Amino acid sequence: MSNSIVKKEELKLKDYIGKETVQKFIKEVLGTKSTGFATNLTQVVSQNEMLKNADSPSVLNAAITATLLDLNLNPSFGHAYIVPFNNKQKDGSYKVMAQFILGYKGLKQLAIRSGQFKALDTKTVFEGQYVEDDSFLGFKFDWKSKKSNTVVGYACRFELINGFEKTFFMTVEQIREHAEKYSKTYSHKYGQWSVNFDGMASKTVTKLCLNSGEAPLSIEMQKAINADQGVINDSKTENIEYPDNPEAEDVPLEEVIEEKKEAMKENKASKGGQAKIQMP
Secondary structure: OOEEEOOOOOOOHHHHHHHHHHHHHHHHHHHHHHHHHHHHHHHHOOOHHHHHOOOOOHHHHHHHHHHOOOOOOOOOOOOEEEEEEEEEEEEHHEEEEEEEEEEEEHHHOOOOHOOEEEEEEEEEEOOEEEEEEEOOOEEOOOOOOOOOOOOOEEEEEEEEOOOOOOEEEEEHHHHHHHHHOOOOOOOOOOOOOHOHHHHHHHHHHHHHEEEEEEOOOOOHHHHHHHHHEEEOEOOOOOEEEOOOOOOOOOOOHHHHHHHHHHHHHHHHHHOOOOOOOOOO
């Protein structure tokens, strides 16, 4: 049986997953994990009015992806989410589709399971705690010097079993710019960025830190990062569309750094002096 379950029928999710062919497909793909799958999925969908009207195959594939990765879709766990959005069709009409969104706690769970991380933590950075930006020698913080409850950014640090460690930092402004550029649901009233900015900001800085090319990524982590913010068209996550950015969801860290360096050179040249730049 084909791994693609994208069909043309416009059925409500409950009716769609109740079809004999879809039930058979779910059991073939999930095996023992299929027990209670349909019930749990309908409960998650029932909590979101827009998701109830979303394209059923896209909802199902997002849920299958989360289940195969052992990530709970209950929002209270913060592992993963199924997020609806209006997708413009070629004829100018709109169709509600569903994206798989990886949560910060889900990403952390996958890292822990890989057995290669001695430590992985992400912190909210308040005014006064951010001391120095030295992207080559490392970001420096003074956690005891908090001046107010004003959040200035988010920092992620990991340490591997072999002793290698890395710290990464993004200001709130940089995170907002990143979200606005790469997330269709950023400005959505009921999207995760609106209802859970702290969690999504933590996920973003953690994901970019781990995806910098310096952290070992298990097969599960690679699949989760690859599927993040995508409309999944097959159960193996081999056919994914990224409505937020058709080319790629995230720009590699190396490219971001080079872009910042070029901006620094241009800024320095235009001002005729030295320019200081914040790395993301």
